[in-house]
Each structure stands twice: as C-alpha cells, then as structure tokens.
Amino acid sequence: MLTCLPPQNTAALLSMPLTPILLLLPSMGWLCSWPWRVTFLRLMLLLNKEKWQRNKYVGVSLLGKKLAIMGFGKVGSEVARRAKGLGMNVMAHDPYAPLDRARAIGVKLVSFEEAISTADFISLHMPLTPTTSKMFNNDSFSKMKKGIRIINVARGGVIDEAALVSALDSQIVAQAALDVFMEEPPPKDSKLVLHENVIVTPHLGASTTEAQEGVALEVAEAVLRALNGELSSTVVNAPMLSAEVLSELEPFVALSEKLGRLAVQLVAGGSDMKLVKLTYGSARNPNDLDTRVLRAMVIKGLIEPISSVSVNLINYNFIAKQRGLIIAEERIILNGSPENPIEFIQLQIANVESNFASSISDSGEITVEGKLKDGKPHLTKVGSFEVDVSLEGCIILCKQVDQPGLIGKVGSILGQEKVNVNFMTVGRIAPRRQAVMIIGVDEDPSKEVLKKIGEISAIEEFVFLKL
Numbered sequence: 494m495l496t497c498l499p500p501q502n503t504a505a506l507l508s509m510p511l512t513p514i515l516l517l518l519p520s521m522g523w524l525c526s527w528p529w530r531v532t533f534l535r536l537m538l539l540l541n542k543e544k545w546q547r548n549k550y551v552g553v554s555l556l557g558k559k560l561a562i563m564g565f566g567k568v569g570s571e572v573a574r575r576a577k578g579l580g581m582n583v584m585a586h587d588p589y590a591p592l593d594r595a596r597a598i599g600v601k602l603v604s605f606e607e608a609i610s611t612a613d614f615i616s617l618h619m620p621l622t623p624t625t626s627k628m629f630n631n632d633s634f635s636k637m638k639k640g641i642r643i644i645n646v647a648r649g650g651v652i653d654e655a656a657l658v659s660a661l662d663s664q665i666v667a668q669a670a671l672d673v674f675m676e677e678p679p680p681k682d683s684k685l686v687l688h689e690n691v692i693v694t695p696h697l698g699a700s701t702t703e704a705q706e707g708v709a710l711e712v713a714e715a716v717l718r719a720l721n722g723e724l725s726s727t728v729v730n731a732p733m734l735s736a737e738v739l740s741e742l743e744p745f746v747a748l749s750e751k752l753g754r755l756a757v758q759l760v761a762g763g764s765d766m767k768l769v770k771l772t773y774g775s776a777r778n779p780n781d782l783d784t785r786v787l788r789a790m791v792i793k794g795l796i797e798p799i800s801s802v803s804v805n806l807i808n809y810n811f812i813a814k815q816r817g818l819i820i821a822e823e824r825i826i827l828n829g830s831p832e833n834p835i836e837f838i839q840l841q842i843a844n845v846e847s848n849f850a851s852s853i854s855d856s857g858e859i860t861v862e863g864k865l866k867d868g869k870p871h872l873t874k875v876g877s878f879e880v881d882v883s884l885e886g887c888i889i890l891c892k893q894v895d896q897p898g899l900i901g902k903v904g905s906i907l908g909q910e911k912v913n914v915n916f917m918t919v920g921r922i923a924p925r926r927q928a929v930m931i932i933g934v935d936e937d938p939s940k941e942v943l944k945k946i947g948e949i950s951a952i953e954e955f956v957f958l959k960l
C-alpha cells in the first residue's frame with residue numbers, strides 16, 4: 494500500500510528532533526510509502542543519535558554501506574529500491590523471492606548466512622512463520638559483523654529479544670530500531686526498550702490514517718469495477734461449483750492443503766519455487782471431476798506458511814501468478830470404481846533444493862503424496878519412500894541408517910522433554926539400509942530437543958514440519 498504522508502503528520506508521529514529532515518523529505522519525492530518512511534526514519538534516527546554523541550560513536554554514512562533486506566516481498570523491495578537510491582549496497586535474503594524481481598531492482602539475493610555475516614545494516618521485512626520465529630537468536634547474532642545496526646518494522650517474534658539485549662551489551666549490535674515487539678506494548682521494565690542503544694516506536698508501521706484509508710479505497714474501487722462487469726487484478730471469479738461437487742470433494746480439501754503445507758516446508762531456503770506439479774489419480778472420467786477447489790487449497794497450503802497473505806477461493810490464481818508460481822495439473826486415469834472421486838493426490842515441486850534430501854524423488858522433484866483413509870488425510874509417500882501417516886499435528890521426518898533401537902532412542906529424547914508422541918512409523922527402501930522414520934508429536938519440540946535428535950549418529954537428516 495503506497496500512501497503519501499504530510500510532513501506535519503510524520504513529525505507528530507515521531508516527535509523526535511527530526512524536523513529539518515522531515516521538512517526536506519516530501520519535496521524529495523521518494524518518501525511516499527509507509528514501509529520506506531518507517532525504515533528510513535529509523536536509519537535517520539540511528540544516524541541522528543550518533544550526531545548528538547559524536548564523542549561516543551564514529552559517524553556512519555549510508556553511502557556504500559551494506560544493507561541486508563530480510564524478506565523481499567512488497568515492503569522489502571520498496572525499501573531496497575530506495576536504499577539503492579541512497580547509494581547503499583543492497584542485498585536481500587528471501588527463500589521465496591522471484592529472482593527476476595531481485596534482478597530488476599538490482600539486488601543480489603543471498604543466503605541467510607551471507608546476509609547476516611556481511612551486512613552493516615539489517616532491515617527485517619519477513620512474515621512471522623514457524624521458520625522465521627526467533628530467526629534472530631544468539632546463534633545468528635554471533636555470526637554478525639561487530640557494530641551492525643538492526644531495524645525491525647516487520648514482526649516482533651522474528652527476533653529473540655533476550656538474545657538482542659545480550660548482542661547489544663556485547664556491542665555486536667551497535668544499535669537497534671524497533672517498531673514491533675514480542676509482546677505489545679512491551680513491559681515497562683523491558684531491558685530492550687530501556688537499552689541506551691535502542692530506539693523504539695509503538696508499532697506505527699501501517700497504522701497511519703492514510704494507509705488505512707488507502708486500503709478501504711482500494712477495496713471500494715475493486716467492488717465498483719466488479720459491479721461494472723470488469724475484472725481487475727484484485728478480483729478473480731471464484732470457481733462456481735455445485736453443492737454436490739463441493740460436498741464430495743470436501744474431505745480432499747484438507748488433504749490438498751496439508752500436502753501443500755508439507756511440501757513448502759521441505760523447500761530449502763534460497764530455492765525459488767516456480768513449478769508445482771499436481772497429479773490426481775482417479776477412476777473418474779476427467780469431465781466428471783472438477784479439481785479447481787483442490788488446486789486452490791494446494792496454493793493456500795503452499796503460500797500461507799511463507800507469507801502473510803491469506804489465500805481463498807477468490808484470489809488463489811491471482812496470488813499464485815503474483816508469486817510467479819506455475820501449477821501444472823495432470824490426471825492419471827485408474828481402473829476401478831468411479832465412486833471415490835480421487836484415489837490419491839501427488840504434489841511435486843520441481844527445480845528446487847530440499848532441506849530434507851530424501852523428499853526428492855528419483856525424478857528430481859520434492860514429492861509428497863496422500864490419500865484419504867477412513868475420510869482422514871494420510872501421507873502415503875515422501876520422495877521415493879512409501880509411508881503411511883495420518884496428517885495431524887506436527888511431524889518430524891528423519892532419514893536414518895536402519896538399525897534396531899533407534900526408535901527407542903528418539904522416543905526417549907522426546908519423552909524426557911515431555912513431548913507427547915502420538916505415532917511413529919518407518920518407511921523403508923530395503924531392510925537394514927535406508928529408512929525414513931516419521932514421528933507425530935502433539936506439541937512443538939524445543940530447538941534443544943531437535944538438536945539432540947540431530948546428534949544421534951544413525952540419523953542422517955531430519956526436519957520438523959507443522960501441518
């Protein structure tokens with residue numbers, strides 16, 4: 494959402510000694526979007542503070558400084574564009590960003606490690622998801638260049654606040670500017686808020702009157718266009734399905750979404766998800782099977798865990814297109830009773846790396862396959878491994894050298910930490926060779942538990958997935 498902000502408003506919002514800069518900005522014309530405004534003001538605040546404390550800090554210029562944009566969505570790319578205009582050296586980390594968008598802006602896409610270890614400034618713009626939660630923790634701070642400056646206008650939960658305090662204390666982080674917190678408002682005695690090298694604002698990001706009005710206007714315009722019979726980018730016709738078709742496909746709706754959620758969590762960071770192949774195995778005549786709602790749910794499953802957009806039956810094709818995602822659908826016509834509309838659904842993500850190599854099938858795609866059993870979604874295949882797991886709660890996938898006693902070892906680690914295991918199952922390729930173990934757990938295991946499991950020598954790789 495792009496909105497222009499009158500200077501007096503900005504000044505009122507921030508009530509900081511910034512008037513000269515603020516008066517200057519609108520006339521420069523490039524301060525017209527809130528994300529950039531917020532980020533820019535934070536950069537300015539950091540610099541400004543330095544000006545007042547010359548004896549304490551050596552001043553920094555933005556020119557030629559490395560800025561790492563974490564999360565290269567709408568907001569991140571706007572910030573990148575403008576920071577480049579200031580002569581900053583901009584890189585971005587976003588596992589799901591389209592390469593061509595980065596190229597168009599002239600930003601290098603880098604790994605998380607490279608971004609945090611080489612940046613002078615970091616600006617956070619990623620959504621809060623299970624993967625990004627506390628992504629900035631003791632471990633990541635320890636890899637940063639000393640004297641880094643961090644700006645967070647995204648979500649509070651992506652920074653472990655205790656870790657940030659200790660990174661500030663040890664001067665790894667020279668300064669932090671925060672608009673968002675794990676708990677809002679933060680407690681009065683929050684060490685972070687009180688820290689002398691921290692600048693805070695009370696979650697101002699999107700809450701300007703103008704931004705709110707802008708959203709309302711855009712929606713109203715879209716409705717008007719639709720009433721006039723026009724289709725716009727924000728309005729895409731929902732598939733019209735009869736009630737009978739819907740009720741028949743309903744159990745497959747959950748299966749489709751879960752397969753999508755599962756598959757996207759198997760994509761390695763830094764891989765650009767472009768081509769998704771969906772295969773439906775069915776004994777029905779293809780004309781009697783309308784799979785649009787399943788396609789929509791797969792897209793929902795693939796996109797929601799990695800972004801803050803909400804995908805529904807109206808916008809799914811638009812959202813997929815916007816992300817450069819191509820969904821290719823195929824039917825395999827099976828012999829059998831056409832009573833059951835679908836025997837299995839297979840989802841493959843092509844041309845990506847996986848954080849769990851065993852999920853890549855012989856033909857080179859991340860592959861998951863599922864079916865309904867007693868009306869409940871089940872996972873029946875991961876990569877080339879045949880498995881059978883009810884898709885509920887959270888699951889841990891481990892690849893191991895198949896050996897006796899291993900299940901017990903993993904079970905006891907989880908048991909010690911009071912993580913309730915509701916099932917364990919092993920899919921083998923050949924006895925005593927490679928196997929994939931799937932463990933279903935009721936609650937999220939802590940990072941320590943996952944680390945302990947990873948340290949078991951017979952386990953070659955593993956991944957924790959939320960459904």
Ligand SMILES: *[C@@H]1O[C@H](CO)[C@@H](O)[C@H](O)[C@H]1NC(C)=O
Binds near residue numbers: 655
């Ligand atoms: C991070 O480091 C600080 C200081 O060493 C420590 O107090 C805190 O417990 C650590 N956090 C985690 C999650 O290990």
